[in-house]
Amino acid sequence: MSSSYQTEELIASDIDAYLEQHQHKSLLRFITCGSVDDGKSTLIGRLLYDSKMIFEDQLAALEADSKRVGTQGQEIDFALLVDGLAAEREQGITIDVAYRFFSTEKRKFIVADTPGHEQYTRNMVTGASTADLAIILIDARKGVLTQTRRHSYLAHLLGIRNIVLAVNKMDLVDYSQQVFDDIVADYREFANSIGIADFTAMPISGFKGDNITAPSPNTPWYSGPSLVPHLENVEINVDADQAKPFRMAVQWVNRPNLDFRGFSGQIASGEVAKGDAVRVVPSGKTSRISRIVTMDGDLDKAVAGQSVTLCFEDEIDCSRGDVIAAAHNPPQTADQFEASIVWMSDDDLIPGRAYLLKLGPQLVSATVKEPKYSININTMDHLAAKTLDLNAIGVAEITTDKPIVFESYAASRSLGGFILIDKVTNATVGAGMLNFSLRRAQNVHWQALDVSREAHANLKNQKPAVLWFTGLSGSGKSTIANLVEKKLHRMNRHTFLLDGDNIRHGLNKDLGFTEADRIENIRRVGEVAKLMADAGLIVVTAFISPFRAERKMVRDMMQSGEFIEIFIDTPLAEAERRDVKGLYKKARSGQLKNFTGIDSPYEVPENPELRIDTMAMTPEQAADMIVDRLLA
Structure with missing residues (x-):
């Protein structure tokens, strides 16, 4: 009996040790993107399979589905692990954004399989908005396509600086070094034109497993890293947000009873400690932090990425949508901006029409002026435009009906990224990145009048x-x-x-x-x-x-x-x-x-x-x- 207890205790201790180790692994969020049928879903399925993240019943179902669908030589169709919608399986394409989790000995991963079809570019933007790295897949038989360029531009526009150029389906071009080199040269010319200074190119086959977890004997001419080791070791500047000034948008005013009043949200940047002086923007009211409350108890300090409830020493106004910031270095407020916009609706942008603009928990009415220009994704030329149609990317001025708290998207994703919502249908019609506030917004102020x-x-x-x-x-x-x-x-x-x-x-x-x-x-x-x-x-x-x-x-x-x-x-x-x-x-x-x-x-x-x-x-x-x- 004691032996049984000892075994159970040993198993429990092993589980605890595993969970402790797993909890402290770093997390990498990445997306796979590119054109239709470049092999994104197959690649992710391969990653899940090779990382042993598939249960036996899932594997059995996958093998059965693969035989039913009829893949080459009755081999496993890894794409079926990810393409969960019936329409996706019928058409062999990805429509929705599929998020999957897997883990290796070194790191945890959340991967977003984003659609390649131009019709679903808006779904790709959704997946890219929180990613640290983008895998741009290219079919070795087709080379760099328009959607390759569009997704690369959007990834860069959305602030992703770690780019992997995965030239896929090398098995279908006899693992030709010349084909690989030509594609990399073509992509490099485009990447330079949009500001992508560096990227990692690798020849792979998601279907066969070449250069996924280990170097492939089929590409002896390639001396770079395999995909999984690269993902495990790529540097993510996790401390970058913590080095920035403290910012936290209030998502909820926590008032369970008369004895407690706190302000809940996720810290976007910086760190905060008990006793720190903070400023509530836009009101400008100041106080000090009296408590930092979490589900696991109070903290002395919290950093970017943590979700907390902050309590003040003083009773000052603070509501959902306000931003709690370092008192000596608060963010800006303005009501007129220049922004880059990705249009996501079948109905064209109507300049002057009022849309809802949602930036974090802030929700205001906004109008978009006639675009300054739209971008030709193939040539990167700036084209004259009176509107934006589906999947168009342009730059325009936006005016809100009241000032909002913001930072440029380059400085803060959470305070610089927004969506536009149609007021009548409540559908999301666009996504955008604030570039800067217009000078006239800073120079025009409401004049107080004595006669109301x-x-x-x-x-x-x-x-x-x-x-x-x-x-x-x-x-x-x-x-x-x-x-x-x-x-x-x-x-x-x-x-x-x-x-x-x-x-x-x-x-x-x-x-x-x-x-x-x-x-x-x-x-x-x-x-x-x-x-x-x-x-x-x-x-x-x-x-x-x-x-x-x-x-x-x-x-x-x-x-x-x-x-x-x-x-x-x-x-x-x-x-x-x-x-x-x-x-x-x-x-x-x-x-x-x-x-x-x-x-x-x-x-x-x-x-x-x-x-x-x-x-x-x-x-x-x-x-x-x-x-x-x-x-x-």
Whole structure:
């Protein structure tokens, strides 16, 4: 019995020793990328297989799947370990980003198998955003392709400085040194043009296992490292983030009871210790650290990469999205930037449209200007561009509706990398890297005013409001809006009517009727309406304003409850029958392009405050309903 206990204790001690050793191994995050069918999934499957990270039941299932799929000579198809989606197995391509973990005696690894197909470039960006190293695979039969260049450029743009050029499928070119040398020379010329100063090239075969874990006898002319030893020994500057100033974005305010208040997040850079002076940005409030709390107990010091809860000595305001930083060296705040953007949506970027910008836990409204240029991924030329389409890479200026805490992406991935989200669909449409803030953002400041918007409204004895009439051309917006203003004027209300046609004679006379110009038209009108509401006025507007995103943009400019959306609901056939201005006739004949309802869409309001059915009521009745709603 004692022998059994001793055996169990020995086994337990061995497990503890293994776990202790495993826990202190360094971690390398890397991605495999390149063009379609370059062998990325096969390579990762080979790495998992050779590192003994496959259980017996998985191996049996893999062998069965390989026979069913029908690989060469009934050998194991390693790609099936990674390509988990049915569509991936059917088409033999990677669609989603597949993350896999494996370990060797020296190091732990998390590898992201990213899609090679151009359609899924956005998934590759996701995988590269947290990687320390990129393996760029090239099919030895095909050489350097457009997607090879695109993925290399994106990896470099996203801050990956360790690049492995893996010339794969060398077994299919008879392990030719000439083929390998030609591909490396071609890639080196491109790499130099985008700023990749150094990379490690190696000839491999993921399928056969050449130069994966050990030197291959099939390439006696190659004297460089094999892939796994290179991954085990490549230097990662893990101390680089710790050497930077302290930064931690607040992800959660931890308040379980009245006796505890802490601010939780992952330390992005630097280190922090009890008693350190810190500053909360953007408010600028300062305090000192009283506690550093973790699930395993309090710490005296924490460093980059650790997730902690920080407590302050003083009760100061700090919320989700704020950044806790070293008091003597805080990050910048700004609301205008130059950024590099990778567009990820099938719908083109619309300059001037308001998108959500998410940078860490910070979420703001942002507009993107017409790009300065897009990048030809083959020649690296800067091309003139009015928009960005799917997978395009460009540089543009971005304006946010309020200042955000940031650092350039080159200095901090966590405070410099962002995504753009469509406000209507909530889909991620772009990813970007902040290059720098614009100088004008630092030189323009809000001027404090002694007479407030409340004082303006009280003087007029009314509550400010924006009555936003929207509907098709000819629906009756201007007619009803004019009646509403007349009724309010007779009631001694202070009003102003902004009409679409009138505005285009002055403020917006430089704008046309393209989608981008229509968005800018509404943005300007929204800003004017906001100023008038600040002055205490009841603002009446009559604009087609065909897009939900722009109507929401204007709503977001106003105080809560001040924006009243009024949908003048008139069927297209009826609006066209009226055709007071003859615009529908011109649009039907092709003389007038981008006309709403004909060759440009109108997005019907989903939840307007008021819906006016002009087929069921007269303009006078509609005006009475609107005034009653306003003054209720």
